[in-house]
Amino acid sequence: MEIKNFNKYKTKWHIESETIIKPGLEMIQAALQKLGNPQDKHKVIHVAGTNGKGSTIAFLTALASEHGLSYGSFTSPSIVDVHDQIQINGIPVTEKQMDEAFALIKKRGISGMLTDFELLTVAAFLIFETVELDVLFIEAGMGGRLDSTNVMKNSIAVIPSISIDHTNFLGDTIEKISWHKAGILKANSQLVIGSLLEPAKKIMYKEAEEKNATVIEYDKDFGVVKERYTYKEYSFANLNPQMIGEHQQSNMALAITSLLISGFDLVESQVQVAVKNARLAGRMEKIRDNLYMDGAHNRASVDALVETLKERFPDMQIHFIVGILKDKEYSVMLRKLEEIGSSFEFVNFQHERALDAIVLYNLCNSSSKVINKDASEVDFNENSEDSITIVTGSFYFIAELKEKTGI
Numbered sequence: 001m002e003i004k005n006f007n008k009y010k011t012k013w014h015i016e017s018e019t020i021i022k023p024g025l026e027m028i029q030a031a032l033q034k035l036g037n038p039q040d041k042h043k044v045i046h047v048a049g050t051n052g053k054g055s056t057i058a059f060l061t062a063l064a065s066e067h068g069l070s071y072g073s074f075t076s077p078s079i080v081d082v083h084d085q086i087q088i089n090g091i092p093v094t095e096k097q098m099d100e101a102f103a104l105i106k107k108r109g110i111s112g113m114l115t116d117f118e119l120l121t122v123a124a125f126l127i128f129e130t131v132e133l134d135v136l137f138i139e140a141g142m143g144g145r146l147d148s149t150n151v152m153k154n155s156i157a158v159i160p161s162i163s164i165d166h167t168n169f170l171g172d173t174i175e176k177i178s179w180h181k182a183g184i185l186k187a188n189s190q191l192v193i194g195s196l197l198e199p200a201k202k203i204m205y206k207e208a209e210e211k212n213a214t215v216i217e218y219d220k221d222f223g224v225v226k227e228r229y230t231y232k233e234y235s236f237a238n239l240n241p242q243m244i245g246e247h248q249q250s251n252m253a254l255a256i257t258s259l260l261i262s263g264f265d266l267v268e269s270q271v272q273v274a275v276k277n278a279r280l281a282g283r284m285e286k287i288r289d290n291l292y293m294d295g296a297h298n299r300a301s302v303d304a305l306v307e308t309l310k311e312r313f314p315d316m317q318i319h320f321i322v323g324i325l326k327d328k329e330y331s332v333m334l335r336k337l338e339e340i341g342s343s344f345e346f347v348n349f350q351h352e353r354a355l356d357a358i359v360l361y362n363l364c365n366s367s368s369k370v371i372n373k374d375a376s377e378v379d380f381n382e383n384s385e386d387s388i389t390i391v392t393g394s395f396y397f398i399a400e401l402k403e404k405t406g407i
Helices: 007-012 026-034 053-066 095-107 116-129 174-182 198-210 247-261 268-277 299-312 330-338 357-363 395-405
Strands: 044-047 071-074 086-088 135-139 156-159 190-193 214-217 222-225 228-231 234-236 285-288 291-294 317-322 343-347 369-372 387-392
Touching: 007 095, 007 116, 026 116, 044 053, 053 071, 053 135, 053 247, 053 268, 071 116, 086 116, 095 116, 156 247, 174 198, 190 198, 190 247, 198 214, 222 247, 228 247, 234 247, 234 268, 291 395, 299 330, 299 387, 317 330, 330 357, 343 357, 357 369, 387 395
Parallel strands: 044 135, 044 156, 071 135, 156 190, 190 214, 291 387, 317 343, 317 387, 343 369
Antiparallel strands: 071 086, 222 228, 228 234, 285 291
């Protein structure tokens, strides 16, 4: 996994990293033990799943902020650079904080033990350890059971959704992928799940039974009806998230529930403000009138994007600006976008896994399509009143586009 602006810390502190993903957590657990197990200092809400992780954490951070809780968050990928992946109370960590973490990593002899993402995970926990925080929000990088973030002794587990993705690493069936996601559940703990397919749900309940844990399920144990959230004795009315899409109701509810079961008291008026203020870069992010960016990067997230656009902009012409990674189901994704797209612009971007724009151009059935050889050359012309532009396909593409165009 490429981590923007991360190599300078490894170079400065002469830290080597492994380049092969190892099949277990032994090395990162050994490294964290050398550092005094900083991952176990704070209360943790651990979020895994195929889609909805970032949105759920956006609701979590907004809720925590509105209620005066101090929190740390670790998410991926970066939008600007590595610093925004590790945040304290919504503020990206500084170079000084990263330097101090790497100095300790170097001092304890961890060089050469870990991959880049594992190193970043360790750095995040070291930085969080230096601050008194009420809660940590940790997003799994890939999968869950074998992910480098799955190192806490105790945590509340949250899984918004599960669909086919990362098949090279997680398997090619819902059951195999669900097994990986379910692995973040800790013994005698609680798992909060969104609307999962039955095969995925069975895996979740089986994992919970084996670990003497409890599953709390959306639309069964808690839910949202006509802008009102309910769970046991809790009820919050007039909840109107500004993040676009019906699926955001579920993500919002998962965030509220996981905070409640973590022992935090929530106030209805503050919940109302928090869910309205929750924002997430790259998820139907409004850049200006008629220009949005959405990092839909797999079949399920493209399906959600298309349904959102149909609902929100039913009579609009839609121009898609697209950059996709080559290990995604790009043909299926493109067919879905073609259902509503009036024109397409395919763009090359600088990522080791980026798909050449010519591949998408040749696959596209639209009569209105162009290629752009570099993200810096994308021209965001003003749309007419009856058209909108949607940038999509990959968070890495969106991040590069923002950086190169300054938008």
